[in-house]
Amino acid sequence: MLLRTYCERIFDDCCWLRDDIRLPYDGTGRTTAGLGIGLYKWLHKTASERGVRMLFSTRAESLVIDGAGAVTGLRASRNGETFVIEAGGVILATGGFQGDREMLVNHAGRLVGEDVIMVGSPDNTGDGHRMALEAGADMRHLDVCHVRTTDLYFGQGPSRYLLHIYPMGIYFNRNFERFIDEGVADSDTIANAIALQPGSSAGLIFDDKARQRYPEEYARYPRREQLIVTAGSIAELAEKMYIAPEGLSRLVETFNASVENGRASGPNIAKTHAVVRLDTPPYHGFHPVRPAVNHTLGGAVVDGESCQVVDKKGQLIAGLYAAGTLVNWAYGRPYQVNGVTSFKGSYHAGATSGAGIALVSGRLAAQSALKNLTKKMR
Ligand SMILES: Cc1cc2nc3c(=O)[nH]c(=O)nc-3n(C[C@H](O)[C@H](O)[C@H](O)COP(=O)(O)OP(=O)(O)OC[C@H]3O[C@@H](n4cnc5c(N)ncnc54)[C@H](O)[C@@H]3O)c2cc1C
Secondary structure, eight states: OHHHHHHHHHHHHHHHHHHTSOOOBOSSSOBSSOSTHHHHHHHHHHHHHTTOOOOOSOEEEEEEEOTTSOEEEEEEEETTEEEEEEOSOEEEOOOOSTTOHHHHHHHHOHIIIIISEEOSOTTOOSHHHHHHHHTTBOEEOTTOEEEEEEOTTOOSOHHHHTTTTGGGSEEEOTTSOOOSOTTTOOHHHHHHHHHTSGGGOEEEEEOHHHHHHSHHHHHHSTTHHHHOEEESSHHHHHHHTTSOHHHHHHHHHHHHHTEETTEEOOSSSOBOSSOOOSOSSSEEEEEEEEEEEEEEOOEEOBOTTTOEEEBTTSOEEEEEEEOGGGBOOBOSOOOEETTEEOTTOSOBHHHHSHHHHHHHHHHHHHHHHHHHHHHHHO
């Protein structure tokens, strides 16, 4: 239902940004306001000009809930002082809870909460999730996170930037074992698989056939000179990556020997697509490749027509709305690919278009809150 709302509204909401908010565009559909902070500055300027009052360095602490269970305001703190803001409605939009390690361990498990690098905002500590819970909200899929690969500079990692090249290579763990069918696993599944390896760490190697087939993809890798190691032999490549040359050489020999009719039978796991022997120098490698948490994906169940928060009995909670990452955008359960449990669930609109869902749900929540307030005042 929520996904349908997103699909039905996203075009109109983007037009609203262009026509009403006057977000500047370059004619190709891209805003020239800039990403992240640029976009924020524009929205801030527009909201200020229209008289919106914003409080900075202020933390939302808890909801004010009346005897009938309706949300009527918010307790907030600033410079150690706590105060109440009375309101006809509250929209929770505090992002995910990846910044609270304890909460992450409790819901997503020790492997994700402690072993995985954090690249999402550490300021999002799940305050909104806690408030929604206190108000009796139905919270779903809190164990599902968006996990992706990252390199030493916390970039998007080879499985994102080398989309065609990585399937032609092989991933290995610290025991020099393959653990995933590189030819079919998508970027995030690889990240999840790495999270399950000893030390939550892996390496990736490919030969020059892969580079020659996709030279532009290779050349575009950010900070390639520092991150991609290149050498004339596998043993030398291993030395440059500070790992045991015998281990890596044995792995490559065994892998090459198992290649037959476009398929590799091992070692450890079959490879079914983009199968090439690693026999064309120079060889290229990344080590380590680590999994990283972007943000959590589970959260409050909301009504698809209004973004009003729903309680465990399926009833709307009066005065409470939610938007953005705090909303449960995860569908299904974590699933398995080649025996690898994917923490991301059956993917999620918020991972593929998080800014879009924040726009759609934020605007819808605001419109609904205003409508209900106006009704109350009549
Ligand atoms: C590394 C990375 C890359 C991404 N790339 C993309 C991309 O390419 N495209 C895309 O569409 N999306 C992308 N996303 C996702 C996108 O950033 C999010 O989906 C989007 O920002 C969610 O918006 P939000 O308003 O729900 O949360 P946020 O943007 O996280 O905002 C939440 C805000 O709430 C504040 N806050 C938290 N607690 C409190 C409190 N108690 N009181 C007051 N304020 C509080 C936080 O400081 C923060 O400013 C990416 C995310 C990450 C981490």
